[in-house]
Structure formats: C-alpha cells, structure tokens
Amino acid sequence: MALDLEDSPALSLAASLGSDIVIRDETEIARYCRDWHGDVSSSAVAVLRPRSTQDVAACVKACRALNLAIVPQGGNTGLVLGGTPDDPAHQVVISLERMNAIRNIDADDFSAVVEAGCILSELKDAIADKAMFFPLALGAQGSCRIGGNVSTNAGGINVLRYGMTRELVLGLEVVLPDGSILNGLSTLRKDNRGIDLKQLFIGAEGTLGIITAVSVKLTPYPDQVATALLGLASLEDAITLYRRARRDCCDLMSAFEFMPPLALTLAREAIPDLPLPMSGDYPAYVLMEISGCGLVDIQDLMERFLEGVMEDGLVLDGTLASSQAQAKNLWLIREGMNEGQAKRGAHMRSDVSVPLSQLPAFVRDAEDAIHATLPDCICVSYGHVGDGNVHLNCLPPSDLSAADKAERIYRSKTVLNEVVDQYAGSISAEHGIGRLKQMDFDTRLPEVKRRLLTAIKRAIDPDLVMNPGCQLNLSAES
C-alpha cells in the first residue's frame, strides 16, 4: 500500500484530502483540461475540487508535499490557456467551482462578498434583485467564475464606464503558495495602509496564489438603457463620435462598440432571420449604449445627442431601439458577428490595444500589412473603441486545408503583432497572457520589467509551484 501511494500521487492526494475532493478518473479529469475553444486538450495528475478556503489551503499543502505543481481554474472560459495544465505528470488542477457561494450582499454598503467559484451571471442576477449592479459584462458571463475574472483582470463591454475588473475589486482572500491564507476581504472604499497587496494577484492568472473570495463594488442598477446602432463614413468618424459622446452624454455611456460592414453579413450567416435595422452599407458601424438611473431621462439624452450628430453629418444613419427587445436585436448583431466568424472555421483571433487617438491608423496599417502578406484572407476588426481595444481577426478562405489555415493564422498573428509593436500597443488588452501568449510576451519583455517580475514571483512562490509556464517561464535553477 505504501508503495502504491508513492507510485501514484493521485492516490496519495485522495488519501490525504478524501475522495470527495479528489478526481482521479481520467475521463472526468479530461473535462478540466480542455480549453474554451477546444483547441487544446491535456491531462493532469488529478483535479481537486475544494469546498472551502481551508480545503484550498489543504490542497495546496498536499500538492507541495508531493512536489506537484498547481494550475488554479475557475470557469475554464479563459482564452489564453491560463487555466489549462500542460504537464500531465506533474500538474494538478485545483478547480474553484464548488466554492460558489455569495457570502454577503450589502446594498447599503454598495458591496458584496463572493466566493471565487461563483458564476458571474449568478452574482449579477442576485444583486439585481436588490436593485444593485455589478458592471462586469462578458460574452462568457453565464460560465465564467469571478475568481477567474479577477485573476485575468477581465474587461468586457462596460469598461469605458466602470473600468476593468481591477477597479471593481475592494478586497481579496488568497491562498498563498505555502498554503497560508491572506485574508483581505475588506469592503473599505479607501484604505491607504501601505502597499496594496491585492493588486499583485489581480491579473496574475494564478501565478502567485489562488484567489478564493472577492469583495466587490456595486453601483445602483441602471434601470434606463438607451441603445442605438449607427452608420458612419469611417472609423475616424467613430472616434470623433466617441469623443463627442463622452462630453455630450456626460460620461454616461456604458458601451461603444465599433464594427465593420462585414459584421452584418457575418451576423446573418450565424442568425439567418436576424432583423437588420439599417439599409445601406456604411463603412463603419457603432453600437452605442447610454445607461443610468433616477432622474436623468436617458432615452431623451440619447435622442438629443443623435439629433445633434446627425444634423452635423457625423452619423449618416441610425436606429434607436424603442424597446428592450429591439435593443437585444441590436446586440445580436454584435454577438452574431462572432458566431459567424466561428462558422467560417478556424481563424486568427486577437485582442490588442493601442492609444485611442491612433486606433484608426493602427487598424488601417494592420489590415494593410495582413492583406499584403496574405491576400486570400479577410480581416474583421471590431471592438471597444473607448478603450482603444481592437479584436482584429483574420479569416482564411474556408476551403483551405487545416494545415494551410494554421499557417495563415500563425503568419497573420505575427504580422499583426509587429504592427502592434510599432504603435507601442499591447498584444493582450483584456485576455491575459496565459500559456498561449507566453512566448510573444516573453520576447517583448524589457529587461528591467523581467527582473522585477522574476524577483516578485520568486519572493512569493520561491519553489515555482503556482501555475508554472503561465506568464513567466522560470526554472528552478536560473
């Protein structure tokens, strides 16, 4: 028996943690080792599913005792392989999915405390019941979990109004690489007691510890929302419109997404009976949302804004949703565009950012560079204008072989990243680095930054047990 345990780390884990927590079955393990897009599937020594913060601490200690590395996982909806193991013989997945309680909602304090495994939409729904709002809004919100959102510093469509996840976090509870618990679940708005440790774990993608619970800021629920789809002459005009909208609409915009004309075609390919509210083929489209509550008449604000910008010729055509159903249909164009791309098969997806004022020039340069290298491919550029965040994707011809498509994807990404570098942009605006972008991150990392990141990693996780290969690729010796 003792020999068995030594031979099988999974059995040892089960012996020390109990079979309720430890998954050893390979088929079950596989479910936690596939990525969201289905591009990668791997395995792991075991999957651990703790039910409490104490359980997580025990899991970490048990893994350490067996010299196993740890890959923390939330909803496994990440897009950069940050939560997917890649060393089946030495890595254990710790899934937070059973730590999904909402510990407290305090509407009087405009705050909530929630466990890392809580699904984002469940938090949003529970809070809406109290007329409160948690602004993080993502395509994956029905599956992603708040601990993962914090670990990736998730963005989404409401960033221009409410900020990234970082700006919504008041406190964190974290299990550290030595199994100790950092209890920082305060809901204080203002707390300048020295260096703000929680900031290190936000966006660290589980490389410094495991976030087990989060206290978050809430805002009043915006019960008024005005949504419009607008046709414009160019992306430059979309930027001009954004600037004017921030001023005219008193910074009450909650979304400002730009899309190319192809978006409408792609959306129809995904959703054939989708009503398209606008005739004509404008060079650029903007999906704009203003939201608020109380005594400000949001619909009236949007109407007066649109009157002005149409009179001035900045907006060529527009549809203002007059019901929630109509607003939903406008958003379906945005979502259908994504599905339409997926239907055309494997393609290059990106998530880059540049300074707002340079966004139109960047998109033109990047698309031109990709077309010059890959004339048979189609670019689709869309994104969150106000954040300078573009998802500039590249679709190879549908009839290419998988290998040819993979080659086009690789080359288009390389060309794109070169243009991003020219604009001093970011190769990851909101998705993180994970394992997928580790090399691209590494080759661009200035020496001073590398030294600091390495020093911090080694100070907090000296034995490199937390999510090895994610963000940094350090070895025990160096």
Added chain:
Amino acid sequence: MALDLEDSPALSLAASLGSDIVIRDETEIARYCRDWHGDVSSSAVAVLRPRSTQDVAACVKACRALNLAIVPQGGNTGLVLGGTPDDPAHQVVISLERMNAIRNIDADDFSAVVEAGCILSELKDAIADKAMFFPLALGAQGSCRIGGNVSTNAGGINVLRYGMTRELVLGLEVVLPDGSILNGLSTLRKDNRGIDLKQLFIGAEGTLGIITAVSVKLTPYPDQVATALLGLASLEDAITLYRRARRDCCDLMSAFEFMPPLALTLAREAIPDLPLPMSGDYPAYVLMEISGCGLVDIQDLMERFLEGVMEDGLVLDGTLASSQAQAKNLWLIREGMNEGQAKRGAHMRSDVSVPLSQLPAFVRDAEDAIHATLPDCICVSYGHVGDGNVHLNCLPPSDLSAADKAERIYRSKTVLNEVVDQYAGSISAEHGIGRLKQMDFDTRLPEVKRRLLTAIKRAIDPDLVMNPGCQLNLSAES
C-alpha cells in the same frame, strides 16, 4: 582631498553629481526636512534636486556608492512624515521639485504624461485649457506634486465619482533602488500583459523606488456644477441621503461631505465675515456637489433631487448655490472649519475609514469613547461620506499646557484606533502610513501580510535603501 571626500558624504555627492544638483547648506537643507504641519524638523546629509530621470538614476547610484539611504520627496505636503528624513547622518532627500514638466497632453486620447514634480493645480489648469479635467482635488493642490500624490495614492473630495489616485494612473516611470529605470509610461486603457507592476509603486510612499513621471487619465471638463448645503436631522439621514442621491442623480455626484453643527462655528472663527446661508442649528450638514457636461442639465437635476428629498422630510433645510461665487462660499465653510480647528491650537487629527453602512454607528461609538476618557475635549467628525472616510478630530481645551494637550492628543488617538479596530476599519483611509503611523500600522499587521510585504520589499530593495523607516521598519539582518 581623498580623505575629505571620505569624511564628508555630502562633498562626495557634490563631486560626483555636481553642485547644481546637490544642496549641502544646512539652512537650505532644513527647508526639505520640516513636515507640512511644522511638527517635525530634522536634517539630512544633503538634498539632491535632479532635473531629469537620468539625473535621478545617477543620484540613486551615487547614494548607494556611499551607503546612504534615500528619502524621495515631492511637494512635502504629506501628513504622515513619509517624505521627511529622520536619520540626518545617513539619509539623503531626493526632491523631485525640478522635474515638473508636463511632457504631453493628448485631449484626443484623454491622457497626459507629466513629471513627478509637477504641482497638481498646474496640471489641472493646463488641462482645463483644453476642456479636459484631472479629477484629483485636494486642499494641498497648490503645493503638492503629482509624484507624491501617486506615492501616497491620494484621495480628496472627488473620490466617490472618480476614484483614488490609483484609478487615475495609466502608467509610471520609476527609478528603482539599483538605479535602473522602469519605463512604463504607456497611456493604454487596457493592457493585460501579466502582473501590473505599477500598482506596487502606487501607495508605496517611496519605499520601492522613485516615481519620476506619470501618465494619467483625463475626463471631459465638467462645465456644469451644482452645489448645495443641506441641513439634516442626523448622520444616519446623511447616509440615507447619500444612497438616494447616488441613484436619483445617476452617479453624477462629485462630492458629498458631511459636517457637524460645530463646523459652522469653527468656520466663523476662522473667517469672521463668512456668510452662513442657513438659519437654525441642524444636527448634521451635507455639502453636496453634482457635476457634468454636455446635454444633461445639472442644475435642473439638483433642483429636482432636492425637491423630492425635502418633500419627503429627509432634508430639513437647504441652500442651492445660484452662482459660482455662492458655491465657493459654501466650500469656504468646509475649508474654514479646518482653519478654525487649527486656530484652537494643537489637536488630534485623524483619517480613518469604516464600511459605509456602519459610519453613523462608528462615529457615535468613537465620539462616546473619547468623551468618556477625555471629558474636557471636543470631537469634530466630518469627511467624505460616500467613501466611509471620516476625519474624526479631537480638540483639547485651548488653555491647557502644551504637554497636557499632547497627552490628550495621544490618548484620544489611542481610543479612536481601538474603535476603528472594532469596526474592522482602516487607521489610514487616504493619508498613508509614512513614519507617523508606522508603529500603529505595525502592531495591526497580520503575520501573513507582514511576510508578503517584507518579501516584496526585500525582492525589490534588498539593501533597504529606499525610504527606510517608512511603512515597514526592517533591519539588514532580520
């Protein structure tokens, strides 16, 4: 000559850095070694006044070569002795006051890049010329410098709308303890390339490096401002009013300050001819500001809000400023209250925070506890309601001796901090820790947090040269 240099580190600094940068004259040095309140005066080996980031790097290297510790200093307006040296024979002040350029204002990008030594109000004025706004607003804004604001993560009156300084920072340039330069002056809105290093330096009070430049977020200039002074029945009602105002006013509030009735008396003591717009003596006062730009009529919004809350009896009396001059007079009550306290002589000043929903109970408990211990003292509690931030001060009788006043100040602070602990509050909401609160911080520091902070400090500043004695008190051996 060689012996001279060895004997006098100041001379050695002058020899390597030049007399333009190095101040050796004791009288001149003294100016940089007094704190804002004038409570403390010290000295230093020398004061260095670099003109560029390269200069700062050279200064750091020169200090290190001579085994001298470094105290970085901005406008020297801090309230916790974070920038004041306390070891004259071994510490050098590096003042950023000559690095005061605004490197760039890009209104199209809603961003600016500014050197650490730029005075806050000069940045605000330069930006206002372009119809843009930098929201940080402090009493000291005519003297404080942006690098110091970032190093302390300054708060101020607009936090409830725009956040602390941390939320206004897009990027940092930092000279590290080894003299290398971390160049992170990006203006990207969204950048999830791994751990966000700049967060470590925000609020670190110069213990990890010297901030030399900052890129900041700008917002559209709020050209409409509505200001009202309101009388209420209690602090509880002020909290209720705040919650309702957030919803009714669509989160467009830019200030919400509460004051006790004594505020009006103190303001009159400081400014005898100050017009007091309100008759009667209400148990609580709120100074409220809504601001915005564009198509939302802010004055109308305030009027409709006040109508509703007065009809409901939540607000007993109110004055809405009908001109900028009137608004300024209302703010003079808030400022005069501070001056009035100063005129009554030495007193206990605090800067604490508790969860918003517990603020009224906390203020009552803390004032009761202080009165019970020090029945001859008067408490003045005021602050930023929406942030849960109270400045709960305690005024000893004017005719006490300096020693007796100091004793009252010490005891009232001790009693206050005990009540803060009971409410799981913060002993420093916005002023930082510095040297003044180092002991109070230290005794409350949980072991796990202490280990992390120490590990990070030693990882980035292994020889403990940056601002020793500030925040942490580490020694080379331990």
